[in-house]
Amino acid sequence: MSDLPRKAVTRTVKLAALPLGIAGRATWGLGKRIGGKSAEIVAREIQQRTADQLFRTLGELKGGAMKLGQALSVFESALPEDFAGPYRAALTKLQEAAPPLPAQTVHQVLAERLGPEWRESFREFEDxxxxxxxxxxxHRAVWHDGREVAVKVQYPGAGEALLSDLRQLGRFAGLLGPLVPGMDLKPLIHEMQERVAEELDYALEAEAQRTHAEAFEDDPDVVVPRVVHQGEQVLVTEWLEGTPLSEVISGGTREERDRAGQLLARFLFTGPARTGLLHADPHPGNFRLIEGEEGRLRLGVLDFGTVDRLPGGWPEPIGTSLRMTLEDDAEGIYGHLCGEGFVRESIELDPQAVLEYLKPIVEPVEAEEFTFTRSWLRGQAARIADPRSPAHQLGRQINLPPSYLLIHRVTLSTIGVLCQLGATVRLRGELESWLPGFLPGE
Structure with a gap:
């Protein structure tokens, strides 16, 4: 019924072509250099061809392939600048659009899920x-009561494709390393596998969105569209007009970029406290910048398919760890990390070395405001990824408890988006208001 490539063998062949294509282009590049082309020109051509293949493959396959591409898109800021250009353009495409399914397929899904008279539910429906x-x-549409709505239609075979892709990508993770130098893709792919069932369940997504919409109703800074109708494989919500964050990143004014960054940080830290949930898919395609009354810019938030459940809000140990690091309390932070399971009992580390490892990471919180830049993130990535650096050696010995895995990824992803924005953000103020344990005496 679907044009979504569903046979595991077909998808495996396409995914396997990514690392093989990298190897093939490297050989092609060697031939070009022997033929007289400069190494710089050849390298640029190879990167462009690899980027084109990356978008085409991950976008066409959708499923877990595109999911990985979207997750990687927020980390392009960490790539070396001479490497990042082609990949930035290719991965950014995955934040907003991918090759669509034919209208006939969409109509079949709607007929199955809403009934053969599904068109009666809408005054208008854009194919x-x-x-x-x-x-x-x-799809954009007008509900039967006149409300403008967004109709989210799940691809037929999406579950099968998602699981198949993530299994195959897990096997290829080592070979895909050249796509994002210095980043270990295996933990990211494993965490995605753990959340497949939630990602596919539109009832859970609708519940999370209703919770957020209620908590942020009439909020001056954040807008969450209400759920209009929820069924299996179909979710209808209010339409949210605004400028996609990817467009703010590529062409927004300084005011828009700073405002978007501030609101993104605010939503990250206020959400768990107000809803008991953490929005766990912070790539730019899920956010809009909306002009409200008197020109006040607000952040529109979409897609609640992946959330982390934090009934008590942000875990207090995170705030305490940040505070101790800022206070240069080496013994205190080391004891705290040991007690929380970040350092295994079988390992003994130098407390001062642990503090020196953490200090650069918390730099955005030291000042009243901090400007997130691609160069800052590249420096952090290089420091931790370089096998020769003390930070790399120490980082390999620090354990991340399972309950912190998704929090860690969401925080890193949000920082990646802030660096794409180049936003100046008053992050410390947000933490003082919303992060338990951050202020002394809490």
């Missing part, structure tokens, strides 16, 4: 999707 993502695509 051309407004966005096409990893497991579904969104």
């Amino acid at each position: 051309e999707p407004a966005a096409a993502a990893s497991i579904g695509q969104v």
Whole structure:
């Protein structure tokens, strides 16, 4: 019924072509250099061809392939600048759009899930999707009561494709290393595998979105569209007009970029306290910058398919760890990390070395405001990724408890987006207001 490539063998061949293509282009590049082309020109051509293949493969396959591409898109800021250009353009495409499914396929899904008279639910329905993502695509429509809505339709076979892709990508993770130098893809892919069932369950997504919409109703800074209708493989929500964050990143004014960054940080830290949930898919395609009353810019938030459940809000140990690091309390932070399971009992580390490892990471919180830049993130990535550096050696010995895995990824992803924005953000103020344990005496 679907044009989504569903046979495991077909998808495996396409995914396997990514690392093989890298190797093949390297050989092709060697031949070009022997033929007289400069190494710089050849390298640029190889990167462009690899980027084109990356978008085409991950976008066409959708499923877990595109999901990985979207997750990687927020980390392009960490790539060396001479490497990042082609990949930045290719990965950014995955934040907002991918090759769509044919209208006929979409109509069949709607007929199955809403009934053969599904068109009666809408006054208008646009066949051309407004966005096409990893497991579904969104169509703009007008609900029967006149409300403008977004109709999210899950791809037929999405579950099968998602699981198949993530299994194959897990096997290829080592070979895909050249796509994001210095980043270990295996933990990221494993965590995605753990959350497949939630990602596919639109009932859970609708519940999370309703919770957020209620908590942020009439909020001056954050807008969450209400759920209009939820069914299996179909989710209808209010339409949210605004400028996609990817467009703010590529062409926004300084005011827009700073405002978007501040609101993104605010939503990251206020969400768990107000809803008991952490929005866990912070790539730019899921956010809009909306002009409200008197020109006040607000942040629109979409897609609640992946959330982390934090009933008590942000875990207090995170705030305590940050505070102790800022206070240069080497013994205190080391004892705290040992007690929380970040350092295994079988390992003994130098407390001062642990503090020196953490200090650069918390730099954005030391000042009243901090400007997130790609160069700052590249420096952090290089420090931790270089096998010769003390930071790399120490980082390999620090353990991340399972309950912190998703929090860690969401925080890193949000920082990646802030660096793409180049935003100046008053992060310390947000932490003082919303992060338990950050202020002394808490």
